[in-house]
Amino acid sequence: MCSTSKHGKKDSQHRSTSGRRRRLLVEQWARRHGIDAARRLADAEDLADAEDLADAVAAEIVPDNTIDTYAKSWRVWTRFCATAGLPELEGPDGSLVAFVAWMLREGQQNGKGYAPSSAGTHLAAVVVGLRERGVSASRDDQAEARKALTGLEVKLLQTGERRGRGQAVGADIDGLYAIARSCPDTVAGDRDKALVFTGFHYASRSQDPAGLQSGDVTLHPRGLVVAVLTGKTKHSVRNARIGYTQDPEICPVRAYTAYRERLVAEHGTEWSDPSTPAFVGIDRHGHITGGLVPGSVTRAGVPISWTGHSLRIGLASVGRQRGKDAIAIADQGGWARYSRSMLGYMQRADGWDDTASAGLT
Incomplete structure (x- = not known):
């Protein structure tokens, strides 16, 4: 009986805290984007906690550049389908793998292949586009396409071919x-x-x-x-x-x-x-x-x-060099904890002093 009461009290406190956080987010959203937008979010009964609300907020404010990327990627997909003689709106069934290979081989409008990073971006956006249009794109379909992309990228590296501008210069x-x-x-x-x-x-x-x-x-x-x-x-x-x-x-x-x-x-x-x-x-x-x-x-x-x-x-890079905890970096920069994209941003200062073997013996 006592244990049940304790759990009930904790659950009540959690709901109260989540409710307060949720109200604060709604109020902040109202100040920024108007009462109507805030009301739409507040009226969503399935928003159980502040994290769900944050997801809804993020969905409401997809940046224009993301929308542009989706549109551009869908145009790449339609060019691929026209070239390969495939329907745009049927289940992938291996077509995503063929799409990846085509992008790296000849996908650009000038007939050259895309950089693997660009091909990966287009792949992710096309999966979103297919789902938005009611076409099922399973995890297995995506996994096979990602596996193919990784294999083709390795082959490019083995031949000494590097495409794209590479990672941006990091601020320091x-x-x-x-x-x-x-x-x-x-x-x-x-x-x-x-x-x-x-x-x-x-x-x-x-x-x-x-x-x-x-x-x-x-x-x-x-x-x-x-x-x-x-x-x-x-x-x-x-x-x-x-x-x-x-x-x-x-x-x-x-x-x-x-x-x-x-x-x-x-x-x-x-x-x-x-x-x-x-x-x-x-x-x-x-x-x-x-x-x-x-x-x-x-x-x-x-x-x-x-x-x-x-x-x-x-x-990400300077924080890592200064010994900051990865969780603290992720929280400050808005990454998921242990995010692969965050880890990819962590550039090393050089190949000598910053190598893992430096100073071990």
């Missing part, structure tokens, strides 16, 4: 200093420093700062809390905590607060409203053009050839 501490010393003493320069320094510390994708409102970035006695609602999964919808750094020159907290204070001082108090973009667009004449879009984030006036994934690679 030296790069942060270069940015700090190169950005002009303007609102745009302050914005770029704040965007990169904060983005490095929460492993931002290009769409993340573009989707932030100023109310999503809150000051805490120990730093900043960034509410990231533009993630693709329940793991990437998160509150990232960014602390003050030892060196003020590359401190994300100081950079962000300085940028926001200057923005309000030079362009008006309306920019202090929580619903305004956290990072604003600024033209070459210094005029505010509204919020940033993902493309303009990657084109911001940063004097280094980083890409939209450089900050994610940077947090």
